[in-house]
Amino acid sequence: MRTEPGARPAGTTTRILDVAERLVQTRGHNGFSYADVATELGITRAALHYHYPGKAELGEALVARYADRFAAALAELDVEASGAPAALEGYAELYAEVLSRQRMCLCGMLAAEYMTLPPAMQRGVTAFFEHNAEWLRSVLERGRREGTLAFSGSAADSAAMVLGGLEGAMLITRMNGDVAGFRAAAARLLAGLSISADQIPA
Amino acid sequence: MRTEPGARPAGTTTRILDVAERLVQTRGHNGFSYADVATELGITRAALHYHYPGKAELGEALVARYADRFAAALAELDVEASGAPAALEGYAELYAEVLSRQRMCLCGMLAAEYMTLPPAMQRGVTAFFEHNAEWLRSVLERGRREGTLAFSGSAADSAAMVLGGLEGAMLITRMNGDVAGFRAAAARLLAGLSISADQIPA
């Protein structure tokens, strides 16, 4: 499929993924066609079928690459972040960066279309969120142990809240491109987990 | 269009809306066809075009009815809820009820597909969220004035957080039908706004 790992003009396979990814993140999996991708790349639809036999397989590859990248970003946060609160802020910033490119989280988008997705994509999306929730849970538990975070109930519940909160804030603020609004909502979300500091002052 | 306001066998126009609503809430606006609705109702596609000239108009009617119902539910909460915290809990419960029927919020679904929607539907969806955010903002401000809620920053930011948090939690928990998980996440979300009570005890 690929000529070499270091193909200079980016490689058609990768460029297909790049275009398709953007289309899914903006229009959804049911909102774009092979023709859209082909036209944008200046190739034929048949060429797409050569690289990815069908839309289902392209979708699978999309989810897999996105999940890998996200996993890598989380691993980097584990290393770089100086503590649980910083890790959470870094996590929210990952979302803000996606949003600032006028996109929705790929898997958040696919979560909405979940019922219409081929099984392999469903599994990929589910795994993505499970991995994220698990990462958040571990960060939250560490923060509570270390005394840098405080929250009631289980860490898993708060992890689900953070994950859902960021995805949802993204979903809604994307409509009018309000990145600042997203950051404000995300900050408020995380403020509810901090060791009660900035309370009450309006 | 309708024979009478009190048509006993529900009226085709209404039944079309009911079926289409469920399909949008589960599969999205790009995930169902006129044929799906017609088949389920045992009528032809042409009959659908008689009641709603096109998918765009059907979609508009769907958003309008959903927004009206939601607005009525909010007005009822204003009357019935005994205070700001109760109003917020009631608000979250509205979402939980939708989810318990295995559905996503209609407008949350359409928010994902926003870029592919006809302009009139976009306006309807935007108006829905603005109305919800405004309602939440007023509840939050009242709660803060009355001393029943406490939160940092502007009420508008916290309103966006609650709105996004509930939509996002819904989006994600719907995948595995985890209503209990949704309620837990929603409770945690609102706990961050209460006058710091149940902090720290795991």
Place this chain on the structure above:
DNA sequence: ACTCCTACTTACGTGCAGGTCAGAATACGC
């Protein structure tokens, strides 16, 4: 020089989705 693989293209087929239009059936006032 020919072979073989990779990366495409051109041409086609199928099915479905949205929409139109001319009527048929039913109910309805009068």
Place this chain on the structure above:
DNA sequence: GCGTATTCTGACCTGCACGTAAGTAGGAGT
């Protein structure tokens, strides 16, 4: 018991979306 409006059907059209098959251009290896 007759016109009229409402509600729906049958037949059709157009375009697109996904997919397939066969063929070709261009290098890489020997």
